[in-house]
Amino acid sequence: MKILVAAKRVPDPNATIKVRPDGTGIVTDNLKFVVNPFCEIAIEEALRIKEKQGGAEVVLVSIGDKVAQEQLRTGLAMGADRAILVLAEGNVEPIAVARAIEKLVAQENPDLVLMGKQAIDDDSNVVGQMLAEMLGWGQGTFASEIKFAGDKGSAVVTREVDGGLEDVEVKLPAIITADLRLNEPRYASLPGIMKARKKELKEIPIADLGIDQGVQVKTHKISPPPARQAGKRVETVQQLVDLLHTEAKVI
Amino acid sequence: MSNVLVFAEHQHKTFSKNALVALGAGKTLAAQSGGECHAAVLGTGIGALATELAKYGVKKVFAVEHAALEHYTADAHAQALSALAEEKGCDIVVGAASSIGKDLLPRVAVRLGAGMASDITEINGDGTMVRPTYAGNAMATISIETPRKVISVRVTAFEPAAAEGQAEVENVAAKIDEGALKIKFVGFNETKSDRPALTEAKVVVSGGRGLKNGENFKTVLEPLVDTLGAAMGASRAAVDAGFVPNDLQVGQTGKVVAPELYIAVGISGAIQHLAGMKDSKVIVAINKDEEAPIFQVSDYGLVADLFKAVPEMKEAVEKLK
Ligand SMILES: Cc1cc2nc3c(=O)[nH]c(=O)nc-3n(C[C@H](O)[C@H](O)[C@H](O)COP(=O)(O)OP(=O)(O)OC[C@H]3O[C@@H](n4cnc5c(N)ncnc54)[C@H](O)[C@@H]3O)c2cc1C
Numbered sequence: 002m003k004i005l006v007a008a009k010r011v012p013d014p015n016a017t018i019k020v021r022p023d024g025t026g027i028v029t030d031n032l033k034f035v036v037n038p039f040c041e042i043a044i045e046e047a048l049r050i051k052e053k054q055g056g057a058e059v060v061l062v063s064i065g066d067k068v069a070q071e072q073l074r075t076g077l078a079m080g081a082d083r084a085i086l087v088l089a090e091g092n093v094e095p096i097a098v099a100r101a102i103e104k105l106v107a108q109e110n111p112d113l114v115l116m117g118k119q120a121i122d123d124d125s126n127v128v129g130q131m132l133a134e135m136l137g138w139g140q141g142t143f144a145s146e147i148k149f150a151g152d153k154g155s156a157v158v159t160r161e162v163d164g165g166l167e168d169v170e171v172k173l174p175a176i177i178t179a180d181l182r183l184n185e186p187r188y189a190s191l192p193g194i195m196k197a198r199k200k201e202l203k204e205i206p207i208a209d210l211g212i213d214q215g216v217q218v219k220t221h222k223i224s225p226p227p228a229r230q231a232g233k234r235v236e237t238v239q240q241l242v243d244l245l246h247t248e249a250k251v252i
Numbered sequence: 253m254s255n256v257l258v259f260a261e262h263q264h265k266t267f268s269k270n271a272l273v274a275l276g277a278g279k280t281l282a283a284q285s286g287g288e289c290h291a292a293v294l295g296t297g298i299g300a301l302a303t304e305l306a307k308y309g310v311k312k313v314f315a316v317e318h319a320a321l322e323h324y325t326a327d328a329h330a331q332a333l334s335a336l337a338e339e340k341g342c343d344i345v346v347g348a349a350s351s352i353g354k355d356l357l358p359r360v361a362v363r364l365g366a367g368m369a370s371d372i373t374e375i376n377g378d379g380t381m382v383r384p385t386y387a388g389n390a391m392a393t394i395s396i397e398t399p400r401k402v403i404s405v406r407v408t409a410f411e412p413a414a415a416e417g418q419a420e421v422e423n424v425a426a427k428i429d430e431g432a433l434k435i436k437f438v439g440f441n442e443t444k445s446d447r448p449a450l451t452e453a454k455v456v457v458s459g460g461r462g463l464k465n466g467e468n469f470k471t472v473l474e475p476l477v478d479t480l481g482a483a484m485g486a487s488r489a490a491v492d493a494g495f496v497p498n499d500l501q502v503g504q505t506g507k508v509v510a511p512e513l514y515i516a517v518g519i520s521g522a523i524q525h526l527a528g529m530k531d532s533k534v535i536v537a538i539n540k541d542e543e544a545p546i547f548q549v550s551d552y553g554l555v556a557d558l559f560k561a562v563p564e565m566k567e568a569v570e571k572l573k
């Protein structure tokens with residue numbers, strides 16, 4: 002089985018995000034970047050499938066600046082076999098990301114594409130679904146468990162949905178997007194990091210993929226959210242309940 | 253002038269607030285573009301649902317029946333909804349940013365060649381929209397530049413449509429190429445609860461890692477939840493540890509809630525959690541660590557051991573009644 006895994010470079014989820022005063026984006030000086038946590042989970046899942054089934058190949062793909070090499074190396078150090086970096090400057094819209102990966106799918110012919118359910122920078126939660134439609138494939142989004150049928154012609158995906166857990170059966174090849182409970186990603190080991198240096202990391206300029214990069218969604222400005230002020234400290238439970246009753250009038 | 257088609261989702265043949273909020277936003281978008289607002293219900297045996305929807309001030313309700321739509325699946329629904337939008341000349345498709353809307357609408361956007369904006373929280377008069385990014389730390393003002401547009405709306409950010417008038421219901425034969433379907437519904441393991449839905453409740457009480465285990469959610473937190481008639485939520489840490497089911501997670505990557513009153517118990521207030529609740533009207537935090545970041549967004553903060561404070565609070569609330 003060949004598995005393509007999408008991995009995005011994003012700011013560390015624990016970092017404090019500040020909006021630039023000119024409204025053009027966020028302050029990136031001294032910001033630490035990591036593999037999008039959901040993509041890390043996708044990579045881990047691909048590695049587990051490979052370990053279980055044997056003979057699988059795990060290929061990483063990222064679309065972004067040259068610096069996204071770092072995140073691909075992290076994935077290679079976790080155990081992925083090789084990586085492809087589609088070089089693009091600046092903001093690449095989700096639709097263009099999906100189109101770029103569509104082209105790579107045509108070149109690589111994977112049996113499965115694993116991705117994160119959401120990139121924690123743009124919080125769009127759309128790329129996997131868009132890609133599935135472009136390819137005419139099935140999708141199992143927000144996955145918390147994946148089970149393959151004996152003949153590997155399909156997979157049953159447990160999905161975290163409103164009100165509970167849903168199981169769907171998807172024919173392979175398919176797109177599966179990872180939710181938080183799918184697994185706990187491993188850390189790269191030191192030997193893993195050494196090995197990763199020698200693994201193939203191919204770069205392709207986005208222009209070479211021949212995709213439509215016309216603007217579909219234009220960003221006019223980025224602003225800070227309305228600030229919320231800290232209120233009062235209360236000393237006792239009784240005081241809290243009284244204030245909620247008489248002042249805030251919510252109970 | 254663009255006509256709007258609102259995807260009215262239903263679960264087990266009942267509408268949740270999601271459908272009516274999508275309608276509310278859809279009507280705003282239609283008014284802005286000078287077009288008409290229609291609604292679509294997809295499924296089997298949906299006559300009564302369509303009739304109900306017709307009371308909410310739309311121009312027309314399209315009832316789309318097909319055996320392949322019996323259970324929600326992304327590919328069949330995407331085919332049917334996009335075919336309907338094309339057939340009825342609706343250039344704007346709107347739905348809730350719920351688990352169904354998130355799963356479905358990007359596929360519809362691709363089928364229609366439409367630009368997609370997800371999880372929007374504001375519709376501005378100049379045609380731009382606002383959507384939170386970076387866990388709500390940066391609000392992006394955007395516009396969709398393509399003639400066709402697909403939009404999912406954050407359910408807490410818009411008012412549900414009010415009942416007005418009685419629209420016509422038109423039955424439409426679904427256009428579905430069944431040979432192309434790759435997804436089959438297998439089963440739904442529902443989290444059973446008699447409490448109000450998390451995204452619809454006026455009061456939400458959420459527990460975090462501070463509760464220590466699932467048993468304490470039951471014996472310590474739930475009595476307060478029920479005394480307040482509240483919905484129960486949780487932090488990711490509590491869900492990951494298996495204290496409570498997945499669908500109670502509030503946050504950037506869980507549910508977004510904005511009740512009148514949100515009570516965070518034993519929750520530190522990580523930005524990912526704040527992203528899901530900081531638009532609540534009144535926020536209360538109960539935490540034994542006075543430095544916990546949750547206090548920075550709380551209207552009322554109580555530094556206390558939750559195991560003492562929560563049962564006391566239950567008693568005090570009961571006395572009010
Ligand atoms: C990609 C990603 C997505 C995420 N998405 C979400 C999300 O959607 N929602 C979410 O919630 N988190 C999310 N997180 C996790 C988030 O970063 C935090 O780890 C999580 O919110 C912490 O949960 P907590 O506050 O319950 O636990 P902790 O941070 O461990 O806090 C526990 C709190 O309980 C208090 N406490 C302990 N004992 C007591 C006591 N006896 N009495 C009173 N107080 C007590 C402690 O002082 C502490 O403040 C995400 C993280 C990542 C990386």
Ligand SMILES: Nc1ncnc2c1ncn2[C@@H]1O[C@H](COP(=O)(O)O)[C@@H](O)[C@H]1O
Pocket residue numbers: 007008009010037039040062063064065093095098115116117118119120121123124125126127128129
């Ligand atoms: N630039 C990118 N490079 C690689 N993968 C991406 C990129 N953007 C999005 N993805 C993938 O698509 C998923 C969903 O992203 P989004 O729809 O932007 O929230 C992410 O979790 C990634 O797996």
